[in-house]
Amino acid sequence: MSSTGEGAGRGSAPPLVVFEKVSKRFPGVLANDEVSLELRQGEVHALIGENGAGKSTLMRVLYGMYPSDGGSIFVRGQEVKIASPRDAIALGIGMVHQHFVLVDPFTVAENVILGDEDGRVLHEEDAEAKVAEIARAYRFQIDPHAVVEDLSVGEEQRVEILKALYRGVEILILDEPTAVLTPAETQDLFANLRELRQAGKTIVFISHKLDEVLEVADRITVLRRGRVVGETSPAATSKAKLAEMMVGRPVLFSLEKPEVEVGEPMLGLEDLRGGKLNGLSLEVRAGEIVGVAGVEGNGQRDLADAVMGLRPLDGGRVMLGDRDVAGLGTQGIRNEGVAFVPEDRHEQGLVLDMTLWENAVMGRHDDLEFSRWGGVLLISKIKELAHRLIGEYDVRTRSIEVTARTLSGGNQQKLILARELETDPGVLVAAQPTRGLDVGAIEFVWRQILDQKAAGRAVLLISAELDEIFALSDRIVTLYEGRITGEYPPDAPPEEVGRGMLGDVSAEGT
């Protein structure tokens, strides 16, 4: 589905927004270095780059969240000083952030009008009617009366976009809008964006997901380390070219899977029940990567937690080899050789306020190697370990004494991988291992996971990214409502796997 060239009404028209040598400096970092850029009316303009390339910063300057340190911004030919988001909205510029700011117990309509109410008395029915009208005009599927806490993430995002449209925004900035969406929700969003473009709105789409950018953008600007390194269009470029522009070197997208003889079953899940799990059975053998594909919220988190002993089960067994791990507890399961890369590295991976060396030993801190004499930590041994890990896994840091919070997402994930793989595990449970990472880091993580297979380990890969599932898995299973609904070879057509993700059990047995 290529949308290139659909956005009509361009060409000679003067640009809507012009950035002229805009710079933004944070203490010690030049986030934007004389960036020049044009946004034209009625286009979807993708702004891509790795984490820290300055995409969000540039748009926050436009939205009045940061003052610029140099250069000028012109809107509709007039030079403007945008001192606050209020100024930006007055100029018809709106922004939807990665983290939504909605009041959960309020309805959609109440959230939309919040902060923009007329007069002292709320005319809720008028507001609801207006919200419904906007939603209809752009074919947004949303019920203005629905309470926000009952909405899915995709719907919440629609409410955020509606908020901007309600305020008469002409230029809509979306900061990594697909990071929180399922594939289906992403498609819905793109349909909405096309609708908005049709109506003449200008959309800035900040992303680092290249497939999506190629699918939805009219023009693409690539930033690297605060500078514009190129401007192109989907027709004139390719994923590989974009990635090279972003990273500054060629990037491999499909890694060769190592040929490994599949061995004994290492991890056996039998009829797991509890939480969202509803009779899930699965087996992972040595030297095999089993990819669990599924729309998020179908039990992925509970699956990983169940294997790691982090949640109680109502039924079923988790087997390591031929041993039932019931009652072992998380520490016991880890001691049996199971490593865990959690889907949320802040919530289940790292202690952000502890140092890198303290994080590096988490889970092994009571090994005799690292603590003695009734629990005295052997600090020098632990630091030795930390130095070795950050060296081997190329965690870029100034010191192992800094807190984990100070690392970028990619470096945090490398630290977790380093820690988890160091123990020479028999089984690796990797949940959403590349979430939020940029291209370079994704490549690194993928290589590490393939290395595990090459070393004869059993890998349970749980991911919402179909790309990732296809790139790494030897077998693909689909998870739907807490059960496995199908099993596919890695060369199965994606649509078929997609049907399994939606619970179509007839696809089973391929």
Place this chain on the structure above:
Amino acid sequence: MATTQTTRRQIPEWLESLVGQLGALLLALIIALAIGSVIIVLYDESPLDVYGAIVEYSFGSAEGFGYMLVAATPLIFSALATAVCFKGGMFNIGVEGQYIVAMAFAAAAALWFDFLPGPLLMWAAIVAAMIGGMAWASIPALLKVRTGAHEVVTTIMLNGVAASLVAWIIGGPLRYEETGGGYNVNLRTDPFADNAMIPDLGHLLGIRPSVKLTWLFPAAVLTAMVVWFIMRRMRLGYEARAVGSAPGSAQAGGISIGGVQIRLFLLSGLLAGLAGMQQLLGDQGFLPVGYEAGLGFIGIGVAFLGQNNPIGIIFAAMLWGVLARGETALQIETDVPREFVIILQGLLIMTVVITYQIAKRRLLTRQLRREAEVEQAPPPSEPTAGDEEVAA
């Protein structure tokens, strides 16, 4: 592989953090004293005279210094008790009840085991106090881990229970037997034998024994150091900080959250149990009814002021001791009412909390910036030989 660039390193992290914290403390002190000056001026007094008198009463004489340390001693223990729970993400508001119960335990030991020779009796009383504190702390700990009952609620409730329970104990099982000539209207226990008392330290420093500066003060300082070691260098402290800061990550790392919480509460109770010892075994030598001195609650303030750092707590408790001496100074030397000290204490806690937050945020910003520089500085690394193998 260019990773830790030790060559380009400026000052070490811990030193930077220490300097930042001391700076924040100094700033907080200056602001609090400045605001306090306004109040002093309203009383037609000179701030310099008033602050001078407060300082004079703690540092102007050996006795004053001794009194200040005596006031600081129990606060070190109660603040440590608050801090260890806080590090594990829990609020132990029950230090008050725990040390009251501990005093009853210690009194019982001192009275019942009076056959023990020499310092053994004192040690028996101290150990009994620790057990008493732990026993009382184990109730909210078990309730929290088993039933999820929040420790703030249970510990506050148990404070009331403790006060009543101990009053009953003093009026019942431990009630004095010598009537002492009929003038003894207050309920209390019998006086302890002399060898139950903690020996005097003051006379070695030329301070009158009546000041009651005992070996408990150095013991408190030593205890703070031991607590520092436990929290920074031992498994329990490591696990406690992980649980307190990121319970999900700690759990996924194999740490038993409930187990850590129980052990922390027991440690907290043990420390709380020592808070009452200055009065009981250093000074009074018997336990009267209604002896709750609010040490547990003051300890919360001292822990805050010391930012839950055991070493910081030593100094915070001494500062509190200076202010306690200041009350006397104000009454004798100035027209400013003694309640001014309470205002000053409140101001200090507020300003310290604020300046520490600012200092912390600045430190984090600086570190984030430096890490970002390191990450951006080296050119993107070429795929290394090891990586090539997979692709090939």
